[in-house]
Amino acid sequence: MKKEKISEVIITYAILILVSFVFFFPVLWLVLASFSSTGSIYDYDGFFPKSYSVATYIKLFNDTQMYDYPSWLKNTLFVSGFSCVISTVLVILTAYTMSRFKFKMRKPLMKTTLVLSMFPSFMGMTAVYLIMINFNMINNLWSLILIYSAGAPMGYLVQKGYFDTISASIYEAARIDGASNPTIFWKVTLPLSKPILVYTALTSFAWPWSDFILPNMLLKNRDLWTVAVGLTHLGETEFSRFAAGAIFIAVPIVILYFSLSGFLVAGVSDGAVKQ
């Protein structure tokens, strides 16, 4: 390719700056709003607060009478943490098995998951809701964890794509050395699959961390709410509290994504190409 002309370079950068602004500005707006000293959205100068302070953050954690943010945060951490661990184990096991072993039920299983994933996710959820009500399992954080983890193996394709790239000769060598299949999984596969482990753990942590629909359906008690459910109950007059609460849970996720962005790009594109 030839070198671009000067005018083209200028236009390119102009578009880039515009795009970056479009993506960054709403985030910046929320960050600024969280440092507003007043609460209601009507007390702002357009996008900008009239004056700045950290009062909202202090209020967020101390004024828990109406909106108990610390306990929302605790519930969210609890659900995401346990779901993350269990889902990661299940997904990795499923993906590895589907990629490495060629057993009779493999193709039928893969086709079944494909068909299952075409049902609107919501359809299952209404049923899960009815089941949970009938077996008296609503208002229980563990039932959320159960649902998140049990459904997780359905999304094994990205991980399978990763395992497909590990050459079979490694396994055969280990096999000849007399290693049993469980040993191979522990000693050979797991050390090789750090990137995909990290990717899986991150995505299965982030999903319950930011999911709203399921907790909103299953958690009716105020003290069991997760952050996502709690934040939707904040109206225009509690806007800065919303912003502060949102920033507080968005920041860890954003940092995680950035520190792992290498894995992420690989994960997203691998899964896409190899499906």
Add this chain to the structure above:
Amino acid sequence: MKQGNIKTKCSYVIMGLGQFLYGQRVKGLLYMAILAIYLFYLFSQGISDMAGLFTLGTVEGDPWLGTEGDDSIIMMLKGILSFMILGAVLIFYFSNIRDVKVTEKLLEQGKKAPGFFKSVENYVDKKFYVVALFFPVIGVLVFNVLPIVFMILIAFTNYGGNIIPPKLIDWIGLGNFKQIFALSGIKETFVRILGWNIVWAICATVLNYFGGLLLALLLNKRCVKGKTFWRAFPIIAYAVPGFITLLGFKFMFSYGGPINYYIMKFGGNSIGFLDIDAGMKARVIGLLVNAWISIPTSMLLATGILSNMNNELYEAASLDGAGRWKQFTSLTLPFVIFSTTPTLITSFVGNFNNFGVFYFLRGGLYLDNYFLASDTDLLINWLYNLSIDNNYYGIGAAVSLIIFVITSVISLLAYVNSSAFKKEDTFR
């Protein structure tokens, strides 16, 4: 007949008996225990559960008389569960027959039958995939398959509205579908929502897909320095949890929000962008907000794919005198579309069923000429309004079956007609 054969036959009648007689005591006992537990379950409730799936209850409860009636929903769930258990026991039964034959063969060859721990160890090694997939499959069965089966069955009952337990629920065949396609009110709503849903899915997919592709191409240009820096902004947008973004935008377009602030400052009247009578405004805002959320993902995807592209192709093309536009349409685009067809389909289906955008931006609004929906609601939002908010479970389930049929037909057609399926080796 040889003696061994009779022992093997024993396992056909009583699962585990053969293994027991061959001397594999623990294994045999375990199999027999499973059988015993199942038989106990079958005669104590299994049979009535199975029957319950067909009758859905015969005795209606009456709080006045204090009679405890049948709960149709519990009966249906238990019925499905009893058939799933039957399936599991059948699997055990066949594994038992296979296992006893292996033992028979071993003994015929004069070898010793392995003890219990030895056989467990062998099994875990040889059939690692069964052990590894056990919990995932159970989980998916209980939390994906069971709910879906349950919902499919619900679509053929009159569950919902006034008819909820303790009232008895009945099978009504295609009654719900007839209502959706024939009953005035529901029919118009369905047709309107379906039309908008299709328009939405096409617009959103095209916008996100090409937006992401163009952004990736822009970032890929040679003159752009500091690519990581520029790429960081869309990634921030990608990493912020979706519900925060959506609620944030809702605040932005609300009456007290900054957009209306500036409109009023310049002398305009505040506009209800997401109000009940917003019409097109709300739809366009929905599309744009959805693009803001989704473009970063498709940008990451396109970046990954572009980096796999062969640069020599471009050099050859420019030697042949092909312009930039020509290069884009005949090299970049076919390659990218070829490699992303599966994602394109999933993203189309994802957009078709995009629950979040309109739920958060303006959920819970009901327009007059709609049946429990508003003009921005997609089928999936309508489904939510029907079943979660208003207890129309039967109709809701029927709607979700219709969604399933639409999305699976579209995905199948798109997949079969895609170049990725027709000529798999073109770019490899």
